Amino acid sequence: MPSGLEFCSKCGSILVPEKKGKSLVLKCRKCKFTRKKDARNIKLLEEKKRRPSVAIIEKDVVPLPITERECEKCGNKKAYYWLQQTRDADEPPTQFFKCTNTKCKHVWREYK
Ligand SMILES: [Zn+2]
Numbered sequence: 001m002p003s004g005l006e007f008c009s010k011c012g013s014i015l016v017p018e019k020k021g022k023s024l025v026l027k028c029r030k031c032k033f034t035r036k037k038d039a040r041n042i043k044l045l046e047e048k049k050r051r052p053s054v055a056i057i058e059k060d061v062v063p064l065p066i067t068e069r070e071c072e073k074c075g076n077k078k079a080y081y082w083l084q085q086t087r088d089a090d091e092p093p094t095q096f097f098k099c100t101n102t103k104c105k106h107v108w109r110e111y112k
């Protein structure tokens with residue numbers, strides 16, 4: 001059953017969304033039964049959609065390996081590093097560095 005589909009509680013037919021003024025109602029074509037679309041449900045769906053971006057932020061917390069590399073901003077001698085494919089897959093990945101100084105957090109890249 002496709003998600004988001006709702007059925008008439010009277011006859012079991014599929015309810016069709018219909019605009020009624022500013023709000024959206026679900027209407028049964030068979031018995032003319034109408035129901036207001038639950039605004040709270042819509043909000044819950046929207047919050048679920050937002051979750052993936054939160055997961056990406058959490059990924060950033062994962063500790064990265066540290067290498068000896070001088071930060072050009074604060075002079076700190078250590079930096080986190082990782083590789084990232086930024087362009088076409090046939091090109092070499094870009095090496096990224098992030099200053100370990102929590103007050104600086106300067107990020108730079110180096111092409112191999
Ligand atoms: Zn009905």
Ligand SMILES: [Zn+2]
Pocket residue numbers: 071072073074075076099100101104105106
């Ligand atoms: Zn720095």
